Amino acid sequence: MSDVLAVDAVGLTKTYGMLTAVDRLSVRVGQGEVYGVLGPNGAGKTTFLRMLFGLIRPDSGKLSVFGRSWDRDGVRALDGVAGFIESPKFYPGLSGRKNLQLLAGLDGGVSGSRLDEVLETVDLRDRGGDKVGGYSFGMRQRLGVAASLLRDPKLLVLDEPANGLDPAGIRDMRALVKQLAGSGLTVLLSSHDMGEVEEICDDVTIMRTGKVVYHGPMTATMTAPVVATRRPGLAAALRWEIVKLAAQIRSRALLAAALIVPIPVVAVLNGQAQVPSDTIYGRLVHLSGYAMPLLMLAWAAQWALPLLAAIVAGDIFAAEDQHGTWKTILTRSVSRSQIFWAKTLTALAYNLLLLTVFAASTIAASVLIIGHQPLTGLSGQTIASGPALRLVVLAWATAIPPIIGFTALALLLSVRTRNPAFGIAAPVVAGFAMQLLGSVSGLDLTRKLLLTTPFEAWHGLFAEHPFHGPLRTGLAVSAGWTLICLASAYLGVRRRDITGG
Amino acid sequence: MRPIVTRTVAVLAAGAGIAATVAAGHPEITRAGLEKALAPTFANLYVQQAGLLGIAGVATATVAATDTCDKGGPKVADTGAGPNWICMMSWTDNKGKHQDGKFEVQVRTDATYVAGGPSKIVGLATITDKHGHDVPNPVFEFDGVIPT
Numbered sequence: 001m002s003d004v005l006a007v008d009a010v011g012l013t014k015t016y017g018m019l020t021a022v023d024r025l026s027v028r029v030g031q032g033e034v035y036g037v038l039g040p041n042g043a044g045k046t047t048f049l050r051m052l053f054g055l056i057r058p059d060s061g062k063l064s065v066f067g068r069s070w071d072r073d074g075v076r077a078l079d080g081v082a083g084f085i086e087s088p089k090f091y092p093g094l095s096g097r098k099n100l101q102l103l104a105g106l107d108g109g110v111s112g113s114r115l116d117e118v119l120e121t122v123d124l125r126d127r128g129g130d131k132v133g134g135y136s137f138g139m140r141q142r143l144g145v146a147a148s149l150l151r152d153p154k155l156l157v158l159d160e161p162a163n164g165l166d167p168a169g170i171r172d173m174r175a176l177v178k179q180l181a182g183s184g185l186t187v188l189l190s191s192h193d194m195g196e197v198e199e200i201c202d203d204v205t206i207m208r209t210g211k212v213v214y215h216g217p218m219t220a221t222m223t224a225p226v227v228a229t230r231r232p233g234l235a236a237a238l239r240w241e242i243v244k245l246a247a248q249i250r251s252r253a254l255l256a257a258a259l260i261v262p263i264p265v266v267a268v269l270n271g272q273a274q275v276p277s278d279t280i281y282g283r284l285v286h287l288s289g290y291a292m293p294l295l296m297l298a299w300a301a302q303w304a305l306p307l308l309a310a311i312v313a314g315d316i317f318a319a320e321d322q323h324g325t326w327k328t329i330l331t332r333s334v335s336r337s338q339i340f341w342a343k344t345l346t347a348l349a350y351n352l353l354l355l356t357v358f359a360a361s362t363i364a365a366s367v368l369i370i371g372h373q374p375l376t377g378l379s380g381q382t383i384a385s386g387p388a389l390r391l392v393v394l395a396w397a398t399a400i401p402p403i404i405g406f407t408a409l410a411l412l413l414s415v416r417t418r419n420p421a422f423g424i425a426a427p428v429v430a431g432f433a434m435q436l437l438g439s440v441s442g443l444d445l446t447r448k449l450l451l452t453t454p455f456e457a458w459h460g461l462f463a464e465h466p467f468h469g470p471l472r473t474g475l476a477v478s479a480g481w482t483l484i485c486l487a488s489a490y491l492g493v494r495r496r497d498i499t500g501g
Numbered sequence: 502m503r504p505i506v507t508r509t510v511a512v513l514a515a516g517a518g519i520a521a522t523v524a525a526g527h528p529e530i531t532r533a534g535l536e537k538a539l540a541p542t543f544a545n546l547y548v549q550q551a552g553l554l555g556i557a558g559v560a561t562a563t564v565a566a567t568d569t570c571d572k573g574g575p576k577v578a579d580t581g582a583g584p585n586w587i588c589m590m591s592w593t594d595n596k597g598k599h600q601d602g603k604f605e606v607q608v609r610t611d612a613t614y615v616a617g618g619p620s621k622i623v624g625l626a627t628i629t630d631k632h633g634h635d636v637p638n639p640v641f642e643f644d645g646v647i648p649t
C-alpha cells in the first residue's frame with residue numbers, strides 16, 4: 001500500500017484537433033518526492049496537469065494518483081491532491097478569507113483558526129478580509145497556495161507558480177515551495193525555468209511539444225497512504241452556492257424589486273381612467289382587487305416571468321467561466337454532478353422564491369389598494385371574495401411549472417454558451433418567439449408544445465364549470481422541457497474539458 | 502466538422518418536428534365550443550346588469566340565452582382564433598321581451614375571447630346604476646373563455 005506511486009501516468013495522450021498537446025507521456029512520481037516538469041511554453045505541461053486534475057479527459061493512456069483513477073474513482077481520485085492550474089482564479093467579489101472558506105466548504109469545512117494559519121503561511125493574514133478583486137497577481141498566487149494547503153494535501157501540484165511574479169515574488173514563492181517540500185509533502189511542479197527546477201526539485205521530466213525528452217532519476221520513498229477524512233456531499237456544494245448567490249448584489253436587488261415594483265404599478269394602473277382592456281381582465285381592474293393580479297400575471301407571462309427565471313439561472317454556470325473558477329471548484333472534493341445539482345437546485349429554489357414574492361406582493365398590493373370586491377369569472381359568473389382570492393393564488397401557482405421549464409432552459413444555455421449575457425437574454429428571446437408562434441392561428445398542436453402556453457392554463461380555473469385539461473397538458477409540456485434541458489445541461493457539465501481560466 | 506453536422510441534424514429535426522405538429526394538429530376552437538360558452542356567459546352578465554340597475558326577477562333561466570355563431574361569412578371554416586366571429590344571440594330581456602342581437606366576438610389563440618354586445622339593445626359602455634352612479638356596463642364588452 002505505502003509504496004503506491006503518488007502519480008503514475010503511462011502513455012497519456014491529448015489532442016486538440018490536429019495538434020497533439022501531450023504525446024504518450026509517462027511520468028512516475030514517488031511519495032515524498034519534489035518532482036519537476038520542465039519545458040518551454042506550449043510543451044504540454046498544463047495539459048498534463050489538467051488531465052491529472054480531471055479537468056480534461058485524456059484521449060488515451062492511463063493515469064492514477066495514489067492508486068486511484070478518474071475512470072474508476074471519479075472525484076475520489078483527487079483525495080489528498082491539491083494545487084492549481086496556471087494562475088489560480090477566485091470570486092473577485094468575495095474576500096480572500098471568504099473564498100478560502102467557500103473552497104474548504106467543498107472539502108467538508110474548516111475551522112477559523114486553520115484559515116488564519118494558512119493565511120499566515122502565505123503571508124496574507126492582514127489582507128484576508130479584502131476582496132480578491134483588489135489583490136495583486138502575486139497575492140492571488142499565494143492565495144492559490146493557501147487554498148491548496150487547506151486540503152491538507154499529500155500531493156501538491158503547482159503549475160508554474162512563479163509565472164508572472166516580480167523577482168521578490170519569485171523568491172518568496174520558491175522559499176514557500178521549499179518550505180512545504182521540506183515538510184514531507186510530495187510536490188509536482190511545472191516550470192519553464194531550468195534554474196527554478198534545479199533549485200527546488202529532486203527529479204525532473206523535461207518536455208518539448210508534448211513529448212518527453214529527458215527523465216531524471218526517480219526514487220520511490222515510503223509514506224503512509226492517504227486517508228480521506230471527511231466526504232463533503234451535495235449539501236456542502238449547495239450551501240456554498242447559496243452563499244455565492246446571496247453575496248451577489250443582483251440576486252438581492254431582484255428580490256427587492258419583485259417585492260416593491262408591483263406596488264407602484266398597481267397604484268398607477270388603478271389611478272388611470274383608461275383600462276388596459278386589450279388584455280384579459282384589464283377591463284375589470286377598477287371593479288375588483290382580484291382582477292389586477294390576473295392582468296399582471298397575463299402581462300408578466302409575456303416577458304417578465306421568463307426574464308425573472310433567467311437572471312440567476314442564465315448566469316449561475318456561465319459565471320464560473322467568466323471568473324475562470326471552474327478549475328478552482330473542480331479541484332476540491334466535490335464531483336461535477338454535485339456541483340451541477342447544487343447550482344440547479346439553487347437556481348430553482350431562488351426562482352420559486354422570486355415568483356412567490358412577486359405574486360404575494362402583486363396580490364397584496366391589489367387587494368389593499370383596490371379592495372376585495374367579488375370577481376366576475378370568465379363565464380360571467382360572480383365569484384365571492386374568498387373563493388376569488390383562492391383562485392387568484394392558484395392562478396399564480398400555475399406559473400410554477402413553466403417557470404421551472406424556463407429555469408432549466410436558462411441553465412442549459414448558461415452551461416452551453418458559457419456566456420452570462422447570452423444565458424440571461426436568450427430565454428427571454430425564446431419566450432418572445434414562442435409567444436409569437438403561439439399567437440398564430442391554426443397551429444393548435446404546435447402551440448400546446450410551447451413553453452409559454454402553460455402560462456395561460458389558469459383561464460380554465462375561472463370558468464363556471466372549471467376545466468383542467470390545459471393545466472394537465474401544461475404540466476406535461478413543462479416537465480418535458482425541464483427534463484430535456486436539464487439532461488442536456490448535465491451532459492454538458494459532465495463531459496466538457498475545462499481548458500479556460 | 503462534427504459539431505456542425507450534429508447541429509444541422511438537430512435543427513432539421515426540430516424543424517421537422519414543428520412541421521409535423523403543424524400538420525397533425527386539429528383545431529381546438531370550434532363553433533360549437535364558442536356557442537356553448539358565449540350564451541351562458543352573456544346570461545350571467547345580463548343578470549349582473551339587472552342587479553346593478555336594480556331590476557328584480559332576472560335570472561339566467563328567465564334570460565334563456567341561445568346563440569348561433571359563424572366565422573367570417575359562409576366561405577370561411579367556422580374554426581380557430583380570429584377577430585371575425587359573429588354570434589346571433591336570442592334572449593328574454595329584463596322587461597320580459599324577446600330580443601335578438603348581433604355580438605362581435607374576437608377569439609384569441611389561447612381560447613379566450615372578447616365579445617361586444619349590440620349597444621342599442623344592451624346599453625352603452627357606461628350605465629347608471631340604482632344608486633345613480635356611472636358604472637361599466639357588464640354586457641357592453643366582456644371577456645370569456647372557451648373550454649378546451
Ligand SMILES: Nc1ncnc2c1ncn2[C@@H]1O[C@H](COP(=O)(O)OP(=O)(O)O)[C@@H](O)[C@H]1O
Pocket residue numbers: 016019020021039040041042043044045046047048499
Ligand atoms: N483548449 C485548447 N485548444 C487548443 N489547443 C490547446 C488548448 N490548450 C492547449 N492547447 C495547445 O496545446 C499545447 C500545449 O499547451 P500547454 O499544455 O498549455 O503548454 P504549457 O503549459 O507547457 O505551456 C500548446 O500548443 C497549446 O497551444
Ligand SMILES: [Mg+2]
Pocket residue numbers: 042045046047086159160
Ligand atoms: Mg502552461
